[in-house]
Amino acid sequence: MLEKALKGGPKYWAWIGFLLLVIASGFCVYLGQLKEGMTITGLSRDVSWGFYIAQFTYLVGLAASGVMIVLPYYFHHYKKFKGMVIMGEFMAIAAVVMCLGFIIVDIGQPQRMLNIIFHPTPNSILFWDMIVLNGYLILNVVIGWTCLECERQRVETPKWIKPLAYTSIVWAFSIHTVTAFLYAGLPGRHYWLTAILAARFLASAFCSGPAILLLVVFLVRKITKYEPGKGAIGTLTTIITYAMCVNVFFFLLEVFTAFYSNMPGHIHPLAYLFAGSHGHHELVPWMWTAAIFAILSLALLIPPKLRYNQKLLPWSLAILVIATWIDKGLGLLIGGFTPNPFNEITVYWPTGRELMVSMMVYALGALTLTVLYKIATDVKRELGELTTPD
Amino acid sequence: MKQSRRNFLKFAGLSAAGLCLAPATAAMASGGGTSKEGHAVVNSNSLHAKRWAMVIDTRKLNTEEAIEALAETCHHIHNVPTIESDQNIKWMWTGSYGEVFPEQENNFPSEDQEKHKFPLLCNHCEFPSCVRVCPTKATFKRADGIVAMDYHRCIGCRYCMAACPYGSRSFNFMDPRTHLDMDKINTKFPTRMRGVVEKCNFCVERLAVGELPACAEKSGGSIVFGDLQDPDSNVRKALRENFTIRRKPTAGTEPGVYYII
């Protein structure tokens, strides 16, 4: 099937070329990072993780979110998701590729990375994260590829796919839970030290991930006439709406606990993020944008009339994605490191070069996704499930 | 003749201490009971303890200058570079009461408490969160309680920095040698490379040759260093006779550094 990725129109190749260009220029900056060290980032002794790890965390959510399609399809035999299943699985593959990319660019000695395997350390959550992420990648590659191939050959999927698919459903929850445990088990980082963090991660993933998937699918529909089906879109939007409600609710639980208990350690990061402290207000506009967008997205998604309005839907979803991205891709990391262990504030902001390297990883994910979606839509076209593009 | 033998012993002790610096060779040296050549000669003067700990008398040691002088010695013998930015490296440094004991602050502190500076360093915790999270065992706890590091195994993931509640760890954001005077470095101690984490090592390389940690030795008695498990040790005596506190007790790490206030 891979050969399908090599046959495409000029627009397809222009897009691929553009992505390769972004990857190449980002890679040049990354070479600079290898040579000079992580000093090219905005990170510091006090804020020792930043944009890279934040993107990693956000994208683990995207990877896990495929389960919102796979689960109803396999567990509830919800047939309307049949066409979307492969899209969810391929999105998960691209997301895990980006996750691994962000980990690699974040570590100071990448050539020693295999030390995690040579010296396995089960008490480290990072060790488990490595296992669940790679396992999830393999599961999705095997399941997605086999199912698509069977569809193409017009044969039944082999029997062993089912238990594997069930495993991947449970596994999807594990990847985001383990990623939350990376943070939630650290003493002295009050913003992360909360039992609800894994639940928050999952809630945020299950609204933002399918939202991104739907936005991409809308784009694919424009380009290839691939039709996910009205029913599927409607159901997925409802899932997104519920997940976003839970996500906002969980966040408010954190706010209650921090402020009602009046414990300084719990209040401080939230106060810094939303009001600023010690004269630092860097994140205040961002966090309020996130808060307002979150409420706005709910206002646009909860009333059925607005939710099923296909013209409005892409905008509602985009607003939701921005809100969740600021919360998890920016606020979460910085809030965890602020204030620092000395109750002081060290400001972090990503540098241009850091963003360039991040663009490289994002482009790598987009490339993976493009190739996989190209293959999927071509197979569907052969099967007559698509009309040919004009 | 005698002199050179002593030197050799010193060197051998140093290699054994290198357990925390180069475990591959050290493992060969200390575990190689079968081969005669590979057998380590441990310095007979080396200091041992069941649990090393430190007591700092902040009634005597409480000025920026005095602490800086100790930090300078530490940084010199351990080849710690001086970098003027937030990406700096610190093994020992100075903080105000509020910075050192953030959740134990009073609303009306005494004048002394407000004026005083306090030395900061790695606590060599009993239950170190840095060791718990390290995915490669590059940070590990020795049998004598010292939390040591293998710079050659560290992948630079900085998970340990997120995990340490005391901000004790530094990352080499850049090549530290570009910030060292290479003519004046201590050739008996390794320099590090960029991309790895480091911190105070309780002077393991000095303990191995029978010397006390440099900061304790230079402190003129305001820092005592000894075996916490030995009821007759100097640290236990200091703890018995004085009121002490430790940093962030709620973090559950059981620090091995005590402060007499």
Ligand code: SF4
């Ligand atoms: S102070 Fe920090 S770095 Fe030192 S042993 Fe304790 S947790 Fe580890």
Ligand code: SF4
């Ligand atoms: S940075 Fe090095 S010492 Fe710290 S957790 Fe990672 S591998 Fe271990």
Ligand code: SF4
């Ligand atoms: S014990 Fe040694 S390494 Fe640690 S601060 Fe003192 S002199 Fe430096």
